[in-house]
Amino acid sequence: MTARYTYYPLHPETPTEGQALATLFAGREAGLEDMKRRLGALMAREGLEYGDRTHTYNSRLAQELAVSGDRAGVTDALHDALFRAYFVHGRNLALTDVLMDIAHTVGLDASETRQAIEGRRNRTAIDAHWRRARSVGVTGVPTFVADGFGVVGAQPYEALQDLMSRAGVARRPSTESQA
Secondary structure (H helix, E strand, C coil), rough: CCCCCCCCCCCCCCCCCCCEEHHCCCCHHHHHHHHHHHHHHHHHHHCCCCCCCCCEECCCCHHHHHHHHHHHHHHCCCCCCCCHHHHHHHCCCHHHHHHHHHHHCCCCCCHHHHHHHCCCCCCCCHHHHHHHHHHHCCCCEEEEECCCCCEECCCCHHHHHHHHHHCCCCCCCHHCCCC
């Protein structure tokens, strides 16, 4: 089974300047704090950094940049860099200059990347991703789908193992003892 990303618009109505999480979760502030604590605990358990984000930002251009990263063969490195920029450092992924900084860290060509972002070269590809996400029933991020089974939201590693098992994917031998 080959993994592939399908990009999805969680809050496509978010303006370029972003929106305060307190505004997005107005009336559900306790839920916001619970979510932050739960996500922080999950991240810590997996050894991932997680900052105290105060805003959400429109991810459309970041998704369009991700298509460029997919084509250049830097998918994982770019996703890691986008994750750190957003979830650790709270950077606005709707801004071209922020995306250019991130693209630079993974070795994407600056001129080509700027042209792709400003010319919206990957707009059609992202439209197709969004249609596919809707067609398989994605309602939140992250969502993992394998052979018709799905897991939604930040989940512990064991939930992903269970998903792969239900989909009939054989477990890989551990590489920890081979290092």
